[in-house]
Amino acid sequence: MNISDAAKATGMPAKTIRYYEDIGLIRPARGANGYRQFSENQVHQLRFLARARALGFGIEDCRSLLALWQDQERASADVRAIAREHLAKIEAKIAALTAMRATLSDLVTACAGNDRPDCPILQDLAQK
Amino acid sequence: MNISDAAKATGMPAKTIRYYEDIGLIRPARGANGYRQFSENQVHQLRFLARARALGFGIEDCRSLLALWQDQERASADVRAIAREHLAKIEAKIAALTAMRATLSDLVTACAGNDRPDCPILQDLAQK
DNA sequence: GCTTGACCTTCCAGTCACTGGAAACTTTAT
DNA sequence: ATAAAGTTTCCAGTGACTGGAAGGTCAAGC
Numbered sequence: 001m002n003i004s005d006a007a008k009a010t011g012m013p014a015k016t017i018r019y020y021e022d023i024g025l026i027r028p029a030r031g032a033n034g035y036r037q038f039s040e041n042q043v044h045q046l047r048f049l050a051r052a053r054a055l056g057f058g059i060e061d062c063r064s065l066l067a068l069w070q071d072q073e074r075a076s077a078d079v080r081a082i083a084r085e086h087l088a089k090i091e092a093k094i095a096a097l098t099a100m101r102a103t104l105s106d107l108v109t110a111c112a113g114n115d116r117p118d119c120p121i122l123q124d125l126a127q128k
Numbered sequence: 129m130n131i132s133d134a135a136k137a138t139g140m141p142a143k144t145i146r147y148y149e150d151i152g153l154i155r156p157a158r159g160a161n162g163y164r165q166f167s168e169n170q171v172h173q174l175r176f177l178a179r180a181r182a183l184g185f186g187i188e189d190c191r192s193l194l195a196l197w198q199d200q201e202r203a204s205a206d207v208r209a210i211a212r213e214h215l216a217k218i219e220a221k222i223a224a225l226t227a228m229r230a231t232l233s234d235l236v237t238a239c240a241g242n243d244r245p246d247c248p249i250l251q252d253l254a255q256k
Numbered sequence: 257g258c259t260t261g262a263c264c265t266t267c268c269a270g271t272c273a274c275t276g277g278a279a280a281c282t283t284t285a286t
Numbered sequence: 287a288t289a290a291a292g293t294t295t296c297c298a299g300t301g302a303c304t305g306g307a308a309g310g311t312c313a314a315g316c
Contacts, residue, residue, distance in 0.1 A: 004263070014264090019303060033311060035264060044254070051253045056228045059302065069250050079249045080241035087232045090225050097222045100184045104215045113208035121207045122197050125179045126172070132292065142293090147274060161282060163293060187273065257316100264311065271304080281294065286287100 003028075006038040010046040017046060025049060025063060057086055131156075134166040138174040145174060153177060153191060185214055 006028075007014040020026050021036070026045055028036040038046075048069060052062045061082055068074045103124075110120040134156075135142040148154050149164070154173055156164040166174075176197060180190045189210055196202045231252075238248040 002264075013304080015304060016302085018265090023302090033264080035311085048253050053302090054228075055232060055253075056225070065250070065253065068247075069254060072245060074245045074247070075243045076239050076245060076247035076249075077241040077243065079247045080236060080239045083232055083236050083239070083249050087229065087236055090229050090232065094222060094225045094229060097184070097218050097225070100182075101215065101218050101222065104183060104211055104218065108208060108211050108215055111204050111208045111211070113205040115203045115205065117200060117202045117204065119196075119202070119204035119207045121204075121211050122193070122202075125176050125183075125193065126197060130292075141275080143275060144273085146294090151273090161293080163282080181273090259316085260314090262312085262314105265309080266307105268307085269305085272301100274300085276297105276299080278297085279295090281292100283290100283292070285290080 001038040001040075001043065003036050003038070006036075006043055006046060009043050010050055012046060012050055020046070020049065023059065025059070025066065055086075056090060057082075061086060129166040129168075129171065131164050131166070134164075134171055134174060137171050138178055140174060140178055148174070148177065151187065153187070153194065183214075184218060185210075189214060 001009075003014045003017055006012075006017055010017075017026070018036075021028060026042055026049075028038050028042055031037050045066065048066060049062050052065055057065065064082055065079065068079050107121045107124055112118075129137075131142045131145055134140075134145055138145075145154070146164075149156060154170055154177075156166050156170055159165050173194065176194060177190050180193055185193065192210055193207065196207050235249045235252055240246075
């Protein structure tokens with residue numbers, strides 16, 4: 001399987017797959033012509049990575065999760081610890097964004113949005 | 129006012145202020161010794177920037193907002209348009225993160241987190 | 257055989273908003 | 287006089303790609 005087929009099979013850009021090889025997340029074989037060759041198993045790994053990334057896990061978390069997945073002797077506690085930490089980071093981001101949204105939403109509502117220069121948004125930015 | 133005083137007055141790292149000069153957000157004068165000299169007005173501008181950044185506006189938005197703030201002939205509609213677009217992006221991010229949180233939260237709950245290898249989190253990552 | 261086009265390769269640079277660190281200069285305090 | 291603190295510039299790194307250039311390879315049509 002060449003890279004564009006792997007890309008189609010996983011929904012990832014070929015560029016991303018090359019990048020993942022670059023940083024050692026996957027190690028596809030090479031044909032005599034130098035082309036990367038992906039096994040079904042590697043396509044499965046790529047899908048695992050795509051799903052983990054879609055859940056917001058960072059690359060290093062993905063590396064750990066992939067290793068745990070491959071490891072039959074893993075403890076689910078190790079997986080859970082990674083997921084919990086990530087969940088905490090996501091919750092912190094949501095909290096920060098929610099606070100921003102509250103303020104911005106108020107300001108957008110308060111601003112007339114017309115031809116005149118007076119603007120509660122600028123007032124807010126200027127004062128604090 | 130030297131850079132470290134401006135940093136204290138705004139709560140920004142001096143590095144960040146230098147960076148803002150680098151990209152043309154602010155243009156402090158220079159003393160005979162080459163040191164940057166910040167006026168009260170520029171400190172005010174920096175605080176404006178800090179506040180805008182804290183609300184999540186990108187640098188280019190900050191540049192536009194700063195220009196609008198300085199422009200007595202501005203239309204509040206222009207400010208509002210920037211804020212609304214930014215608000216929409218924040219809401220999209222919140223939606224994405226909230227979806228991640230829902231899935232992750234379920235998975236973390238479902239995982240026993242013990243010594244054994246069976247793990248709903250890995251199962252989820254592997255299947256889709 | 258030859259050409260065209262689609263595919264593949266590597267490598268370099270850019271994204272965003274800083275942040276860290278090195279080397280060298282100036283100012284301030286002792 | 288010296289040491290410490292503050293300042294300067296410049297270069298590199300962050301995360302996770304993404305775009306593009308230059309060049310090699312493959313399959314199809316003439």
